[in-house]
Amino acid sequence: DIVMTQTPLSLSVTPGQPASISCKSSQSLLHSDGKTYLYWYLQKPGQPPQLLIYEVSNRFSGVPDRFSGSGSGTDFTLKISRVEAEDVGVYYCMQSIQLPPLTFGGGTKVEIK
């Protein structure tokens, strides 16, 4: 199974400041079809996860442009350009190049200072 490793485990950010989360996979997520199967989700407190970014860098419908994704191969980053109070929660990366199973990172908890 592909192991997804996220760092840091938690992040405390001042509103308006940037934040960055790293995700590393144990194998390349680049498929022969040219796509890279790396996704980012946010689980706000008491809610189900919501898709933020698909295929490394594409924002899902309705996701603010302060969220951006980058990376390639095995190293990926989610950046929030200016953190807002509504961005608190746990962020997960996920791979689907090798299925089954889909595998998630352990999560990064983002809090507001």
Next chain:
Amino acid sequence: EVQLVESGGGVVQPGGSLRLSCAASGFTFDDYAMHWVRQAPGKGLEWVSLISGDGGSTYYADSVKGRFTISRDNSKNSLYLQMNSLRTEDTALYYCAKDIRALGVAPDYWGQGTLVTVSS
């Protein structure tokens, strides 16, 4: 608007069975694969199972293979998870999730979840 509503959770003894259901609306159900993903109390996300849009392909996590069965009824816009031989470690909030595509790539929309507690 995509809506996914899970039901069927509850308290069951180890070795028991439960059947979870997920009622879908707001999209053409048979155009999309569907997932079950679970989250143990205070823990992260664990993918459980996937079924293709036509129901012809199914996939399972090793932890549930041989005990859980995913199915769908496209005429009823419904997804199911039959869970047998339940173990204490199956205790979790079970989410139904729609896939981005028909064959199974990644969940996009998720339901609110239904809680399964396996305890004697």
